[in-house]
Amino acid sequence: MLDTLKGDSSYVRSVAFSPDGQLLASRSGESIKLWNPQTGELLHTLEEHSDYLSSLAFSPDGQLLASGSDDNTIKLWHPHTGELQRTLQGRLGSLAFSADGRVLAGHSGTTITLLHSHTGKLLSTLEEHSEFVTSVAFSADGRVLASGSCDQTIKLWYLPALNSPHADREFPVTSPDRSLMAKPNYDETTETWNLEIIDAATKQLLQTLPAHSGSIEQVIFSEDGNTMVSLGGDLVIKVWRRGDG
Numbered sequence: 001m002l003d004t005l006k007g008d009s010s011y012v013r014s015v016a017f018s019p020d021g022q023l024l025a026s027r028s029g030e031s032i033k034l035w036n037p038q039t040g041e042l043l044h045t046l047e048e049h050s051d052y053l054s055s056l057a058f059s060p061d062g063q064l065l066a067s068g069s070d071d072n073t074i075k076l077w078h079p080h081t082g083e084l085q086r087t088l089q090g091r092l093g094s095l096a097f098s099a100d101g102r103v104l105a106g107h108s109g110t111t112i113t114l115l116h117s118h119t120g121k122l123l124s125t126l127e128e129h130s131e132f133v134t135s136v137a138f139s140a141d142g143r144v145l146a147s148g149s150c151d152q153t154i155k156l157w158y159l160p161a162l163n164s165p166h167a168d169r170e171f172p173v174t175s176p177d178r179s180l181m182a183k184p185n186y187d188e189t190t191e192t193w194n195l196e197i198i199d200a201a202t203k204q205l206l207q208t209l210p211a212h213s214g215s216i217e218q219v220i221f222s223e224d225g226n227t228m229v230s231l232g233g234d235l236v237i238k239v240w241r242r243g244d245g
Helices: none
Strands: 016-017 024-028 031-035 042-046 053-058 065-069 073-078 083-089 093-095 104-108 113-116 122-126 134-137 142-151 155-160 180-187 192-199 205-210 215-222 226-231 237-241
Touching: 016 053, 024 053, 031 053, 031 065, 065 093, 083 142, 083 192, 093 134, 113 134, 113 142, 180 205, 180 215, 192 215, 205 226
Parallel strands: 053 093
Antiparallel strands: 016 024, 024 031, 031 042, 053 065, 065 073, 073 083, 093 104, 104 113, 113 122, 134 142, 142 155, 180 192, 192 205, 215 226, 226 237
8 A cells, every 4th residue: 555645524435536647636525635646745625516526527638627516516627726617507427528628428317418618518418328327438539428327238429529629720621612711710699609701812701600509620611612511519510502601
């Protein structure tokens, strides 16, 4: 045995290492403790929840710690400073981040919920289980979500729209004839992602298309440039035809 960490005043329900192994998170009662596993030093105690904690999960880059609670909130913390970054609404257990950290999955009853970790936007709900879901986990590449349930099944969900960690680096997208460019734009007022259509020669904005409730992952033009397809983090595919608007 390397060490014994003491400081929790209630049962320790679960522990989780940060991806780089430099932090250890523990949950007990309504509080989270962050430890230096090398020295045993207690670094932070996080106490913003008002009811029992149900789950903990680090994002793949280690920059966020998500905590779910019976107080019907999910809180996202900066684990190195202990600062609360944002609060999402929902009562979810067994939290899991996608490979790029943008999608947070959890379960409640027989339903699996997918949230955008930055905005809290509901991306999708998955409801094929017939009894309580007990756990969820993303594959390393983020393409597949696995869920286990009391119905004695494990379901694998293929989520291609959530697996585009570098899609935002591919914009703007230019039409084959080089006359148009398309790029996403987030509207903070409506909390939606729109597509801006720009004249490639003059850089003038020609049109704004109301596109997706989740981030725009990919845009593809047809060979003749008359049809455009957008793929969103809301798991929706939209087809646009030139002149339709």
